[in-house]
Amino acid sequence: METASGQNASREFVRAVPRLDGMVVSAVGYRTAAERPGLHRGVPSPYLTLIFSLDGPVVGGATPEQAGGADACRTDIVLGGLHQSPAYVVRPEHEAGIQLAVHPLAARALFGVPAAELGGDLITSGAEVMGRSATEVRERLCGQGGWEERFAALSGYLRRCAASDDGGSVRPEVAEAWAWLARHRGAGTIGGLSRHVALSERRLTALFRAETGVTPKQAARLMRFQRARTAIVRSVAAGAAPDLAGVAADCGYYDHSHLVRDFRQYTGTSPTGWVAEECRNIQAGSHGGGEE
Incomplete structure (x- = not known):
């Protein structure tokens, strides 16, 4: 596990080495405080994005206007497919969570659907796709005190998802x-x-x-x-x-x-x-x- 902090102690980023047989490419835990509110650009990549927020919902949209408006997407678990444009995410004064980069060909094993079914919206509710078990693991992550515990719990959950293997091949x-x-x-x-x-x-x-x-x-x-x-x-x-x-x-x-x-x-x-x-x-x- 690798930890990095900025000059300001209110910005913490912790990286873990995923041990999920290549299904997860990277895992980052983050916690920030006393930030100036604004917008963050979620940049497309060749990986799926899975975020478990530990401090209020992730709020965003396909445009800055949508992200800051009444029709913004608000979800505690983000599951994003492969996209060709940025997602705009509201950066609050304080936030915390874990963000994973998931191999798109692991979508069937981990989420029960092909990655193509995750590409409709830039920001998708992971709970709607992954079900009650994802909400339960998020609640468990929120209650744990350390990053190592959180990464271990999340890895265990994803391994159980892969073991069920009900998404086809x-x-x-x-x-x-x-x-x-x-x-x-x-x-x-x-x-x-x-x-x-x-x-x-x-x-x-x-x-x-x-x-x-x-x-x-x-x-x-x-x-x-x-x-x-x-x-x-x-x-x-x-x-x-x-x-x-x-x-x-x-x-x-x-x-x-x-x-x-x-x-x-x-x-x-x-x-x-x-x-x-x-x-x-x-x-x-x-x-x-x-x-x-």
Whole structure:
């Protein structure tokens, strides 16, 4: 387990190493206090988002206006699918919770549905999908005093979900397609992928979208963007200005402008704008260097 705090003791981020056979990619516990209220951008990634709030509901929406309005989504457990645009989340004066990045092909095992069924809303009530057991484990997490206890309880709960295994199985062609994209870090061609899994591009796209909610091309872009964002986070955490042109080249972008295009789509702002917004969180350890 790794703990990181910012200069202000009211910002705490604790990272745990998931031990769930690759189903969970990262786990972060967070607690902040005395914050200036505002909006946080929930950035798309090639992973599903699962949040158990320990201090009031998570409030957000697809736009800043929705997040701050009467029709905002309010839920104590967030379960988000793969998306192509940011979610806007209200940042209250104080908050606490645990956020997990879940492999999309683990959705059937952990949640009983394919990841494609989680992509309708940017912020989905996890209790509606996962049932009463999720609400009960959240109540247990709220009553525990330490992060290690909370991570252990949550891991145990997810292992029990996986053991029940009532969500059906992922088609092997889709599982191999995802693995191939991950090995190529989102830089492989869709033609090469379809030949690798011995399916036409059209058939592969249909099966892949039905399972994950995105096309192979969209998944590749998310992987590329995740890798670029990770590189930028590491530079900022080390106290250096990120070399965006170098990041673009290293991460398989055609040029710097294509990296900027993806940042604007996925974050709603430029790379420098996103870094300016997130610099304090990065330095405090909330991004943890990113996941790959």
